[in-house]
Amino acid sequence: MIWQALLLQGGYNAALVSIGAALLGASAGAAGAFLTLRRRALMSDAMAHATLPGIGLAFLAMVALGGDGRFLPGLMLGAALTAAAGLWAVQRLARQMHEDAATGAVLASFYGAGIVLLTLIQGLGAGRPAGLETVLLGSTAGMLRADALVIGFGGLAVTCALWALSRPLAMVAFDPLHARMMGVNPRQMDAALMALVLAVVLVGLNVTGLILIVALLVTPAVSARMWSTTVTGTASVSALIGAACGYFGAAISASVPDLPTGPVIVLLAAGVFVLTLLIRGRADG
Amino acid sequence: MQAGAEAALQVQGLTLRYNDVLALDGASATFPSGSMTAIIGPNGAGKSTFLKSVLGLVEAEGQVSAFGGPVAKVMARIAYVPQRAAVDWSFPVRVIDVVLMGCYRKTGLLGRIDRRMTAHAMAALARVGMQDFARRQIGALSGGQQQRVFLARALAQGADLILLDEPFAGVDAATEAAIIGVLKSLRDGGATIIAVHHDLSTVAAYFDRVLLLNRRTVAEGAVAETFTRTALAQAYGPALILDPAA
Incomplete structure (x- = not known):
């Protein structure tokens, strides 16, 4: 069964989901590099x-409007709004405390609020909340064709945008002062990067889930950095690793009942990292 | 300064407050075109802050004009070489990539690089004697070589006002001589050089003008008249005695 899925013989839908996850992985790898x-x-x-409280709120809003609350673009919009609010909160708090402390505080508070909301929703008996919790760890089993297309094209769009912006993004990351003198606005570039990462997070909600998307952003990137001495090289290798992990992770998860997709993808990425360490790991990194 | 020569950079009453600390207190200075000036002064005198304020990289009060106009209008003619400590040397970037960053204004849409631009960057590297290192990772170079790469980035940009923050920190004597050679040839070609400098013993040999800074301007002018015991005591003396942190 696994081999069938890996070779795209598990049916049209399963193949579409794997390709969609591969494109998502590529975009996450590239975004993660920057x-x-x-x-x-x-x-x-x-x-x-x-994103979690936004998903809960969007569900409630859609149920109140008479839907079953499971319309994916609606959930993504809610997720985007609270994610943006979280990002704003981190930046606002970072004026009073260190950024890592602000990040931790915001992460925990928003996530806690989201879990409370989801629990309330499950007990509400309205709409169709069963399976809403797949946004936590991801699940490609039974994914619809339309969802797979959104994921695939979303990933592709983010990858293209990153390719187009790679020079100014690299300049800001290396030397923001010089970038500014060259007419590149670091604030705008940071905002663009955050928007693209947010897009990856939203598109990845159903694939890796929100808890583990950070691993798909970071792990391929740190592996790739050990294989390349340039920014474009790092981003490309990272995108390749992400794509492979997305593809195989989705295929494996689809063929093993009840195995969430996110953990499988992340374990594959961690495997690549360990392999990279064994091959390329030297004291000077 | 020749009469009628346009000042490359003119600074009037530059003031900057960090919370309650006055980093710059109405510093003023004039840098004539084609001159090479050392900014010297005790630690905490605001030397680096002076450079960053001039460039508008930190928001300071006061008037700054470059080539007779606002600095923002002539950014393309100004280059800044940061302090070594301010750079992430493990960044995956090769020497040629760093120099190409200086060409960003000249490259087309979204900064795509063509063969002509690479040749331009290689020529800039050759001027600082680093053409053989183009494909090296920036972190694999010595301190002095890294400094020369940043100088090449300024050259590739085509800047004729170059601001350097402690270019000789962590650099061996031979490289220091090589860098100063490049800077002097740039000055002789009409460029204006301004460098934050620490080593008082080399001021007279390297530079033709001095700005003595201690939050405000203590003295400025040609080395022969300005770099005097009295002025130095004025700039360094009080700070040494009254520094509350000591």
């Missing part, structure tokens, strides 16, 4: 966890 070079990796974790 994110880690800019030293903002944990910011993406706070952002991802901050």
